[in-house]
Amino acid sequence: MTVTTRISGGDVVTPSGTVRADVLIGDDGTIAGLVSPGTTIGDDATDIDATGRLVLPGMVDVHVHTREPGYTHKEDITTTTEQAAVGGVTTIFGMPNLDPPTTDRKTLDEVLALYAEKSIVDYNHNPAPTNFDDIASMAEAGINAYKIYMVVDTGRTYPHPAGTGMHDHGHLLQMMDLIKPTGKRFIIHPHDQALMDYIEGEVLARGDNTPQGYAGAYAARDGVIWDTAIDVVLRLSEASGCPIHIAHMQTRRSIDAVRRAKARGVDVTGEVNHWALFLSTWSDVETLGPYALSYWVPDDHRAAVWEGLLDGTIDVISSDHAPHTREEKEIGWTKMWSAHTGTPGIQYYYPLLLDAVRQGRIPLERAVEAAARRPADAFGLAGVKGRIEVGYDADLVIANLDSPWTITNDDVLSRVGWTPYDGRSIGVRFERTLVRGADVFAGGAVVGKPGHGRLATAHNSEGR
Template sequence: MSVDLKITGGTVVTPAGPVQADLLVADGKVAGIVAGGTEIPAARTIDAAGKLVLPGMVDVHVHTREPGYEHKDDIYTTSLQAAAGGVTTMFGMPNLKPPTTDVATLTDVFRRYEESSIVDWNHNPAPTKFDEIAGMSEMGIRAYKIYMVVDTGRDYPHPSGTGIHNHGHLLEIMDHIAQTGKRFIVHPHDQALMDYIEGAYLARGENTPEGYASAYAAREGVIWDTAIDVVLRLAEASGCPVHIAHIQTRRSIEAVRRAKQNGIDVTCEVNHWAPFLSTWNDVETLGPYALSYWVPDDNRAAVWEGMRDGTIDIAASDHAPHTREEKEVGWTKMWSSHTGTPGIQYYYELMLDAVNKGELDLQRAIDMVAHIPAAKFGLEGVKGSLAIGADADIVIADLSEEWTITNDGVLSKIGWTPYDGRTISARIQRTLVRGVDVYVGDEVTGDRTFGKLAASAEDRAAFAAEGN
C-alpha cells in the first residue's frame, strides 16, 4: 500500500475521540488512521508532531455578498478567509441581489462558486417560490433559508423575497420542504412584537448602539423566544427538519432542549458573536462594530451551557461583512446601520482557544464545527470527519501558540475585525481540502477554481451517473 500523503506525529481528532496516530490520504480521501511510525510509503509527508489534526469546519451560515454586494466581500475573498480559518466547506445565504429564490438564480450562484471558491461550498436558497422548491433540491442543495423579519429603516440585509412572516405561509413552506427531506434554516423573529418594541425606543430618540442592543434583547429576548416557539410547533406539525439560527436566550435553548426530547427534528446554531462578542462592554466600546446582538450575561451563560451539553448542536459563523462606512452611521443612527459582523476567518480558532481556557471540551468543539453540521446537513461520510472514505478536509492546529488578532491580517475586503487586538492561544497552521493544501503558514495557497459543490454521497453518485 502507498498513499499520496501521510500526516505524522499528531493527535488526530476522530468522531470517536482523539488518538495519537498517523493520518493517510489517497485520491483526496482519508485512506487510513494508523499507529505512529507504521511503514507506509507516501508521496508526501507532513510532520504534525505536537499539533492537533482536525476535520475542516463545515460552516452552514456564511454571507458571501455575491452577487449584488461585492463591495463588502465576494465568493473569492470569503473563501480566502475560510481557508485561513480552517473552514473547508461553506454554505452561502440567499440575501443577495437578486435573492436566491429559484433555479435560475441558484444556477447563477453555483456558477460563481465554481469560478471563484478555494474551498468546497453549497448554498441555502430561500423557498419563497413554492414551485421552485423541488427543482432547487434536485440541484444538490442541503438546506433552505428564510428570515422572519422585515428591516426597520433599511431594506438590507433582509431584502424582499427572503422573508416569510405569515404563519400559514411558513407552515406551507415546511410542507413543501418536508417532501424534499432537506433542512429548513429559519432566522427567528417576531415581527409584530419587534415593531412595538422598536417603536418605543425610536420614539424616545434612542437610535444608538445601546438602544438597538437593548431593543433586541428586550423583555429577556421575547422576540426570539416567541418566534422559536412557533417554528418548533410548526416543525412538529409538518415533519419538516428545522435549523434555528442565532440561538441566544435561555428560554429558546430550553425550548429546543424540550423539542429534541419530544422527538422533533431540530438543530440550532451559535454564531461567533454570542459567546465571544456580545457583552455590554462590547456594545459600549465597539458600538455598531459589535452588533449583531447584545446577549445579556444570564443568556450568555445559558449559551455556554447549551454548547457544553449538546443542546446547541452547531457552530456557524454567520459571517456578515460590512464596510466601515456602513457601520459608522450606527454610532448616531443604529437602525440605519448594516448589522452583522465578519466571523469566518477566526471562529474555529476562537473555539479552540475556548478549549484551552477550559470553557469547552475539545470533542464537543469539533462536534460543533465539523461532525454535527456535516451529519445534520446530509454530508455524513463525505465532509466533516476524519473517517476512512471521507474527503480529506484537514486542519492542523497548534494549541500552544499565543498570538494577537489584528486588522492587518484580515482577508476580507472590509479590512477590519471586531476581534482586533484580542490575544488567543490557538493557531491554525495548515488547511487542506480534499488532501490539497489551501492554506500553509499564514499564506493562502489554494486555487480560486478548486472548490467543488459539497454534495451528499447520494447526490454525488447521481451526478456521476448523469455525467456531471
C-alpha cells in the same frame, strides 16, 4: 488507491476520541487510513510533520454571507473562502440575501456557477423557499438546506432584502409542507415582527437611535422577540414533520424550548454564532458600538448559550460571517437603525473555539463535534464530511494549541478590512488547512486557488 500524503505524528481528533496516529490521504482526496506513527506503508507519500500538533476535521460552516452577487463592495466568494481557508473552514453554505436574492432555480444555478469558478473551499448554498413552485427544483440542483428570515428591516432594505423574508405563519407552514418531501433542512432566522414593530417604535419614539438603544430593543423583555418566534417554528415543525434549523440561538428560554422539543422527537438543530460566545457583551456594545452588532447577549443568556452548546442542545457552531464596510457601520453611532448589522467572523471562529478548549471552557471533542461532525451529519454530508475516518474527504486542519498571538485588523482578509476582535490575544494558531487532501492554507499564506472548491453533497464520492 495510492497514498500520496501522510500527516505524521499528530494527535488526531476522531469520533471515538483523540489518538496519536498518522493520517494517510489517497490520490482521490479521501482519508485512506489511520495508522500507528512510523508504520511502513510502502510508498513514496509526501510527509507532513504534525508532531506536537492537533489534527482536526475542517469546520463545516452552514451560515456564511459571501455577498456575491450584488454586494461585492463588502465581500465576494473568493475573499470569503480565503478567510475560510485561514480559519480552518473547509466547507461553507452561502446565504440567499444577495442581489438578486436566491429565490428560484435560475438564480440558484447562477450562484452555484459563481462558486464553481471562485471558491477555494467546498461549498453549498441555502436558497430562500419563497417561490413555492421552485422548491423541488432547487433541491434537485444539489442543495442541502433552505433559508428564510422572519423579519422585515426597519429603516433599511439590507441585510434582509425583499424576497428572503416570511413571517406569516400560514405561509411558513406551507413552506415546511413543501420542503419536507425534499428531505432538506429548513434554516429559520427567528423573529417576531409584530412584537418588534411595537418595541422598536417605543425606543425610536424616545429618540434613542444609538447602538445601546438598538441592542436593548432586540434583547427587550428577556428576549421576547426571539422566544415567541422560536416557539412558533418549533410547533410548526412538529405539525409538518419538516426538519428545521434555528439560527442565532441566544436566549435562555429558547434554548430550553429547543431542549424540550428534541425530547419530544422534533427534528430540530440549532446554531450559535461567534458573536454570542465571544462578543456582544454590554461592554462591547458601549466600546465598539455598531461594530459589535449583530446583537447584545446579556450575561445570563450567554451562560445559557454556553450550557446549551456543552450539552448538545445547540448542535453546531456557525459563523454568520456578515461583513459590512466601515461606512455602513459608522452611521450606526448616531443612527443605528440605519446601519447594516452583522459582523465578519469566518476567519477567527474556529481558532477562538479551540482557544476556549485551551482555556478549559469546552472539551475538545465537543468543540470538534459542533464545528464539523454535527453540521455535516445534519446538513446532508454524512459519510463525506466532518470526520477523520477512512473514506471521508481529507478536509483537515493542523493546529498548534500553544502559539500565542494577537488578532489585528492588519491580518484581516475580508474586503471590509476590519474585525471586532482587533487587539484580542489568542493562544491557538492554525498552521495548515487541506480540502480534499490539497493544501489551501500553508506556510502562513493562502495557497488554494479559486475553482478548487466543489459542490458539497452526499454524492461527492462519485467521480472524484
